[in-house]
Amino acid sequence: MTDPPRADGAGAAPAPSFTRPRIRKLSTRQAAYVLTRNHVGRIAFVNDGRPAILPVHYVYAGDDIVGRTSYGMKAAAWDERPEVAFEVDETDAVSAIRTLVPEAMSERDPTPERQIVFAIEPREISGREASVRH
Numbered sequence: 001m002t003d004p005p006r007a008d009g010a011g012a013a014p015a016p017s018f019t020r021p022r023i024r025k026l027s028t029r030q031a032a033y034v035l036t037r038n039h040v041g042r043i044a045f046v047n048d049g050r051p052a053i054l055p056v057h058y059v060y061a062g063d064d065i066v067g068r069t070s071y072g073m074k075a076a077a078w079d080e081r082p083e084v085a086f087e088v089d090e091t092d093a094v095s096a097i098r099t100l101v102p103e104a105m106s107e108r109d110p111t112p113e114r115q116i117v118f119a120i121e122p123r124e125i126s127g128r129e130a131s132v133r134h
Contacts, residue, residue, distance in 0.1 A: 019132045026127035034090050034127060035060040043120075044085040047077040058086075058120075065120040075116050086120050092131075 026034070044053045054074060058067040065086055069075060078084070 021130040021132050023128055023130050026129055028125055031125045031127040032060070034088060035065065035125070038088050038090055041065070041086055041088040043074065044087065045074065045077050045083075046081050047073055052077070063122065065122065067118055069116050069118060071116055078118070084120060086122075
């Protein structure tokens with residue numbers, strides 16, 4: 001049995017080393033590649049005066065983010081306020097993350113009797129990458 005560490009820190013295990021990640025901005029082209037490679041993102045919108053964030057499947061088609069949803073909280077909220085935020089995370093490892101947040105508005109399919117198709121037309125796409133290089 002080992003003795004517990006002393007209050008003055010003597011005998012304590014060394015603290016794990018931490019390498020601060022390097023953060024850099026992605027170019028518009030790099031951000032588009034991230035959108036193209038991935039198919040699950042999160043859409044943020046206002047519902048009943050409160051922020052909501054839900055996962056959605058999507059494809060990046062041309063310059064639009066396109067997906068399908070059934071009528072529910074998202075579509076009902078978009079009827080009132082079409083402004084949305086869309087976010088995609090891509091991870092290569094525990095410490096390598098790319099995050100994109102296109103500023104956007106949604107458009108709904110005008111035929112409510114079928115599944116709802118939504119298109120997000122980004123006004124701006126910004127992204128950044130965090131990575132640790134040893």
